[in-house]
Amino acid sequence: MPRQTDQHLLRQIPSVDQLLSHPTVADLLPDHPRALVVQGVRAIVDRCRESLLGRSQSNQPAAVQLDALADEVCLAVAAMARRSLRGVVNATGVVLHTGLGRAPLSGQAIEALIDVGAGYSNLELDLDSGRRGRRTDHVAELLCQLTGAQAAVVVNNNAAATLLALNAVAAGREVIVSRGQLIEIGGSYRLPDVMAASGAILREVGTTNRTRADDYAKAINERTAAIMQVHTSNYKVVGFVEQAATAELAELARRHDLVLIDDIGSGAMFDVSALDLPAEPWFGGSLDAGADLVLGSGDKLLGGPQAGIIVGRTELIDSIVANPLMRTYRVGKLTLAALEATLMLYRDRQEALKSVPTLALLGQSHEQLQQRARLLADRLRQVLPEAQVSADDDLAYVGGGALPVCQLPTAVVRLRFKDGRNLTDTARALRLGRPAVVARIAEDALVVDLRSLLPGQEDLVVQACEQLNGADSAAAPPGDQRSPT
Numbered sequence: 001m002p003r004q005t006d007q008h009l010l011r012q013i014p015s016v017d018q019l020l021s022h023p024t025v026a027d028l029l030p031d032h033p034r035a036l037v038v039q040g041v042r043a044i045v046d047r048c049r050e051s052l053l054g055r056s057q058s059n060q061p062a063a064v065q066l067d068a069l070a071d072e073v074c075l076a077v078a079a080m081a082r083r084s085l086r087g088v089v090n091a092t093g094v095v096l097h098t099g100l101g102r103a104p105l106s107g108q109a110i111e112a113l114i115d116v117g118a119g120y121s122n123l124e125l126d127l128d129s130g131r132r133g134r135r136t137d138h139v140a141e142l143l144c145q146l147t148g149a150q151a152a153v154v155v156n157n158n159a160a161a162t163l164l165a166l167n168a169v170a171a172g173r174e175v176i177v178s179r180g181q182l183i184e185i186g187g188s189y190r191l192p193d194v195m196a197a198s199g200a201i202l203r204e205v206g207t208t209n210r211t212r213a214d215d216y217a218k219a220i221n222e223r224t225a226a227i228m229q230v231h232t233s234n235y236k237v238v239g240f241v242e243q244a245a246t247a248e249l250a251e252l253a254r255r256h257d258l259v260l261i262d263d264i265g266s267g268a269m270f271d272v273s274a275l276d277l278p279a280e281p282w283f284g285g286s287l288d289a290g291a292d293l294v295l296g297s298g299d300k301l302l303g304g305p306q307a308g309i310i311v312g313r314t315e316l317i318d319s320i321v322a323n324p325l326m327r328t329y330r331v332g333k334l335t336l337a338a339l340e341a342t343l344m345l346y347r348d349r350q351e352a353l354k355s356v357p358t359l360a361l362l363g364q365s366h367e368q369l370q371q372r373a374r375l376l377a378d379r380l381r382q383v384l385p386e387a388q389v390s391a392d393d394d395l396a397y398v399g400g401g402a403l404p405v406c407q408l409p410t411a412v413v414r415l416r417f418k419d420g421r422n423l424t425d426t427a428r429a430l431r432l433g434r435p436a437v438v439a440r441i442a443e444d445a446l447v448v449d450l451r452s453l454l455p456g457q458e459d460l461v462v463q464a465c466e467q468l469n470g471a472d473s474a475a476a477p478p479g480d481q482r483s484p485t
């Protein structure tokens with residue numbers, strides 16, 4: 001129950017109608033739905049009430065200014081009118097960043113998205129015969145050509161691929177996995193839990209650091225259906241370690257009539273050590289070594305849309321396609337359009353290295369990055385005269401469940417502010433700006449890493465940094481919902 005003085009204060013709060021007819025707020029109406037503007041006004045009136053009551057408790061004088069409230073309504077409406085999911089500039093240096101949507105798509109993939117998404121498509125129509133087709137056939141043949149597989153199918157993501165493969169091959173039966181490979185990826189993906197959900201029974205063998213082919217052999221019994229190998233894509237055990245080779249496990253599986261499932265994780269299409277990156281398993285390499293089913297993601301090293309790719313023996317792929325769970329994990333036309341266009345680039349390795357953004361970013365030489373950093377630093381010095389700007393060498397992770405312990409040499413621009421402004425608030429102002437830039441903070445500097453900046457995005461970083469000048473948003477109190485514009 002508000003006190004007497006509170007009643008007096010609360011009478012100062014304008015009504016919704018009063019604010020709506022304020023010229024600044026009325027100006028919003030031609031460009032925004034009335035309901036949105038009303039929602040903005042209500043939010044600001046509520047906030048005003050709370051803030052008045054809060055201040056009356058601390059006995060601070062309070063006065064409500066209608067013009068200031070109208071300005072706040074404008075900011076609130078502008079924030080609500082923006083899409084929540086939007087493009088950001090990745091200046092973190094982490095090329096495959098799950099929080100930032102993993103792989104950026106190639107121009108060719110974007111063209112395919114527009115072509116297929118803007119109208120109707122032959123998603124499940126064979127244009128030749130006019131009969132019903134199968135949606136994943138648009139990419140299956142290409143996947144077979146690129147990997148040497150007999151058959152292929154695509155599902156929603158690699159987690160779905162794993163669950164489906166295990167359910168189709170081993171429901172109610174045992175699957176042997178090394179204790180060194182019982183992985184957890186972020187976002188509640190734990191292999192033992194996925195295995196349980198699939199209906200397969202996990203049979204752990206070996207130890208965390210050493211598992212030999214013999215450990216697998218001893219665990220085989222009449223209930224065994226498969227051996228599963230899992231790439232430890234986000235950590236590495238080093239030191240006294242041993243892990244059976246894929247070829248050894250394939251030989252063992254063949255002798256006992258078991259299926260060898262290989263989850264290669266990052267979905268590389270070729271041996272990326274050719275890019276001066278540490279070796280990662282790739283689809284064709286695993287099939288050549290004798291795996292029966294190989295699983296990987298579409299949006300990690302492959303550089304395409306989110307997808308789970310399964311390649312392998314025809315009868316196994318057929319049983320996955322026939323599985324009733326298949327429909328629950330099926331991919332949409334936009335995924336297939338972007339994936340097919342991405343895969344087509346891999347017909348020519350040089351083309352892929354140039355046009356698949358993930359590969360192009362990872363393939364940048366240190367000299368190229370240093371050059372980009374020097375040029376960007378020069379431009380930022382001009383727009384941020386108050387800041388100390390330097391181009392430096394650094395190390396950054398590839399990220400995204402690929403190349404776990406691999407730190408690549410990179411080049412960065414460090415921003416230090418002499419006015420001692422709070423870096424956390426400054427980074428937040430950059431994230432909320434237009435364009436939105438996600439940078440990292442290290443020690444006393446804001447760090448813009450060139451490794452993950454797409455060609456030409458330097459312009460966007462300059463634009464975003466320009467807005468830091470005199471932006472009082474950088475000093476906004478925590479919890480303040482205003483977004484700088």
Ligand SMILES: *Cc1c(COP(=O)(O)O)cnc(C)c1O
Nearest residue numbers: 157158159231233265266297401
């Ligand atoms: C990333 C990863 C997964 C999960 O893949 P999603 O496509 O994100 O579902 C599964 N296994 C391994 C080894 C991975 O690296």
